[in-house]
Amino acid sequence: MLIQIDALGPAGPFRSRERKPLTSLAGTSIGEISQVPPLYVRRTLTAMRAAPVLPTAARLSALEKAAEIFLHGTVGGLDPDAFERLVSTASGVPLVVVRQSVAWVADVLRSQRATRELAMPRGAVDEWHAPQTLDGAAVWTRKGDIFAVHAAGNTPAVHGLWPEALAMGYKVAVRPSTREPFTAFRLVSALREAGFPADVLTLLPTDYDAADVIIAESDFAIVYGGQDVVDKYATSARVLTQGPGRSKILITDEVDWRAKIDILAASVSHLGGTACTCATAILVEGDPEPVAVALAERLRAIPSLPADHPDALLTVGTTAAAREVDRYLHAVAGDATAILGGDTIVDELPSGGAVLRPAVHLVTSSAAPQLNIELGFPCVWVGPWNARDGIAPLRDSLVLTAMTSRADLIDALLDEPSITNLYLGDNPTTWLRPGVPHDGYLAEHLMRTKGMIRSATVP
Known part of the structure; x- marks a missing residue:
């Protein structure tokens, strides 16, 4: 059966x-995806602006209902198993990773009632007719009306953030990834079936020119991509970028790293190493080489399997794409010592495509440029750190797991603005839970408080 991913408009x-054609890793055709023109985008956004805002209770109820449809329902003719296998076949994401990611998105949908309350300032109310406004209060309100999403295709888990905008009353326009549009289509369809009107939530598959129109004519947007995408929108307060995470682990010398090797390996390899929360660098106070060697042994044991195998953990790509990643890795490794993956990270499969095998490199300085190179497979750079280096080598981290007992160091890391999330002790960089912010609460970007006082005669 050929899959047709149509736009879902008002x-x-x-x-x-x-x-555009949709193909499997083996190069076989699996369907087509529409590419709507800029005129269709503009007409869609105009219709969305004219649509009424769904009441809070209806929004939260629809999100909870959508979780069950998304997780268990038949959507677009695909039951959950067929959908998950399609995502794995098309993207090369291991089936177990797809299923973990789908379950995560469903948990996010179920949790929006609580997440919304956690994100709201303690002194604010979310309805103007709340009794607190009789004496004067802060009311939590939207900064805009339409939120645009330029989705990535690395795993379905990337769709676990933008539903927060629906909970806050935004209308949402989603531009799906051409590599893996199936999750976006299923999620938008499930949300519409659950009660979100067609003019409040849309799916707009487009080319790059029309994608720019979506961002330009929406009030706010979230965009996924590499450093080039981050740089493109660096000066825009309207665009929240989700770029390289450059997540790291620090191990100080009073900590026995041998007891932490499972946590280190999980931080590097979880979700096939594709997530921005996967550890890119591990800095060790003392000799980092034994850590690199032990980690390499653990990662070497992960088998190379087709993406749809139930035991697969590593991402599969086309052979040509895998070789291009391998060439890039060799180019940027420079003077780093390869502990694992030095010959090649490409492991071709008889069924077609190639597994991206893990890579572990040892660097000689906490200032080595390789420590900030992030690739979309389990690739980690291990190097030395000492107290004289301070926190400079740890900056610009989406997640930092600090395995340390030093309170003064923890205080300094918590105060560092460029460290987005700080995990302490035995917690992998990939830990997530609905209600705990990933890159701040989305509400910090989309909402504000307004002062209000009203007379008792106002209903």
Whole structure:
């Protein structure tokens, strides 16, 4: 069965004249995805602006209902198993990773009632007619009306953030990844089936020109990509970028790293090493080489399997793409010592495509440039750190796991603005839980408080 990913607009599904092929890793055709033109985008956003905002109770109820449809329902003719296998076949993401990611997105949908309350300032109310406004209070309100999403295709888990915007009353326009549009289509369809009107939530598969129109004509946007994407939108207060995480682990010398090797390996390899929370660098006070060697042994034991194998943990790509990543890794490794993956990270499969095998490199300084190179597979740079280095080598981290008992160091790391999340002790960099912010609460970007006082005569 060939899959058709149509736009989901205010008037219903729309199949554009221009479409792009969807293929499996083996190069076989599995369907087509529409590419809507800028005119369709503009008309869609105009219709969305005219749509009424769904009441809070209805939004939260629909999100909870959508979780069950997304996780258990048949959507677009695909039951959960067929959907998950399709995602794995098309993207090379291991089936077990797809299933973990889908379960995570469902948990996020179920948790929006609590997440919304956690994100709201303690002194604010979320309805103007709350009794507190009789004496004067802060009311939590939206800064805008339309939120645009330029989704990535590395795992379905990337769709675990933007539903927060729906909980806050935004209308949301999602531009899916061409590599893996199936999760976005299923999630938007499930949310619409659960009660979100078609003019409040849309799916707009587009080319790059029309994608720029979506961002330019929405009030706020979230965009996924590499450092080039981060740089492109660095000066825009309207665009929240989700770029390289450059997540790290620090191990100080009073900690026995031997007892932590499972946590280190999980931080590097969870979700096939594709997540921005996967550890890119491990800094060790003392000799880092034994840590690198032990970690390499653990990662070497992960088998190379087709993505749809139930025991697969590593991402599969086309052979050509895998070789290109391998060439890039060799180029940027420079003077780093390869402990694992030095010959090649490409392991071709008889069924087609190639597994991206883990790589572990040893660097000689905490200032080595390789420590900030992030690749989309289990690739980690291990190097030395000492107290004289301070926190400079740990900056610009989405997540830092600090395995230390030093309170003064913890205080300094918590106060460092460029460290987004700080985990202490036996917690991998990939730990997540609904309600705990990933890159701050999305509400910090989309909401504000307004002072209000009203007379008792105002209903």
